[in-house]
Amino acid sequence: MELAACIRRGLKQNEFEVFYQPQIDFQSGRLTSSEALIRWRHPQLGWVPPSTFIPLAEETGLILDIGEWVLSQACSQNKKWQTMGLGNPRIAVNLSACQFRKEGLAQQISQTLQQLEMKSNTLELELTESTFLENPEQGMKILDEFRDMGVTVSIDDFGTGYSSLSYIKTITPGVLKIDQSFVNEVINPTNRAIVQAIVTMAKSLDIETIAEGVETQEQFDILHGMGCDKYQGYYYSPAVPAEGMTQIMMQDM
Ligand code: G
Ligand code: G
Ligand code: MN
Numbered sequence: 001m002e003l004a005a006c007i008r009r010g011l012k013q014n015e016f017e018v019f020y021q022p023q024i025d026f027q028s029g030r031l032t033s034s035e036a037l038i039r040w041r042h043p044q045l046g047w048v049p050p051s052t053f054i055p056l057a058e059e060t061g062l063i064l065d066i067g068e069w070v071l072s073q074a075c076s077q078n079k080k081w082q083t084m085g086l087g088n089p090r091i092a093v094n095l096s097a098c099q100f101r102k103e104g105l106a107q108q109i110s111q112t113l114q115q116l117e118m119k120s121n122t123l124e125l126e127l128t129e130s131t132f133l134e135n136p137e138q139g140m141k142i143l144d145e146f147r148d149m150g151v152t153v154s155i156d157d158f159g160t161g162y163s164s165l166s167y168i169k170t171i172t173p174g175v176l177k178i179d180q181s182f183v184n185e186v187i188n189p190t191n192r193a194i195v196q197a198i199v200t201m202a203k204s205l206d207i208e209t210i211a212e213g214v215e216t217q218e219q220f221d222i223l224h225g226m227g228c229d230k231y232q233g234y235y236y237s238p239a240v241p242a243e244g245m246t247q248i249m250m251q252d253m
């Protein structure tokens with residue numbers, strides 16, 4: 001069967017699952033939030049990584065269905081965690097350019113939040129610079145709507161785009177997610193200088209920084225020392241199923 005048809009069938013037959021990766025505060029060592037990351041359990045192929053189906057889903061527009069599904073899954077899961085008394089966790093959801101392009105995104109998100117009775121200030125939406133730059137005018141309008149709703153905007157893979165820093169001023173994100181490629185080699189003086197510059201700039205603009213893909217104690221120490229706010233990565237935990245995330249949250253209480 002064609003991959004697109006497989007995705008369609010998979011959505012109908014509940015083959016997709018949302019995993020969650022913890023985000024940890026460097027200072028306190030406490031869990032603050034998690035990122036929702038889709039996984040596909042294909043009946044024949046087993047776990048199919050998003051890198052093999054997200055690009056096609058974007059080409060075919062299927063990402064609109066996937067995106068809506070991930071958002072409602074993640075929000076209802078987060079609501080469950082709040083109801084279980086596991087604090088006031090935040091959840092970060094990835095938005096693709098395709099979703100960002102379609103009319104009515106903010107209204108759709110607002111509706112989902114209302115239906116699930118989830119507080120909008122516990123939702124973070126991740127977008128890349130290129131998603132925004134595809135159509136900055138429309139982008140500004142959507143970001144204003146997000147802001148009015150009280151939803152936080154994060155810039156994903158920060159530092160890998162080709163945008164000028166002036167866009168930071170335009171977007172005024174709540175969070176910058178420092179791309180894994182810098183974090184991975186943060187031991188290297190050039191990368192270290194770049195990451196330090198990002199962290200310093202973000203601090204003075206009152207923007208939070210998250211280091212992505214922290215894997216080692218050494219990376220942890222360097223980033224902590226630089227004043228980066230939070231981290232995400234295998235050093236703490238990979239993305240895990242909802243039940244695994246619940247366990248992690250209970251241990252963190
Ligand atoms: O979790 P993993 O590293 O395998 O994710 C690979 C890529 O897939 C990442 O770039 C991530 O942003 C993307 N991805 C994961 N889940 C989603 C999702 O729900 N929506 C979108 N648009 N992208 C996702
Ligand atoms: O949305 P984004 O492109 O940031 O997706 C994050 C991706 O990074 C996911 O595919 C996730 O599984 C992956 N990831 C998370 N932590 C680590 C890590 O410590 N090392 C590596 N190599 N990948 C990671
Ligand atoms: Mn992301």
Ligand code: NA
Pocket residue numbers: 156157158177179180212
């Ligand atoms: Na990223």
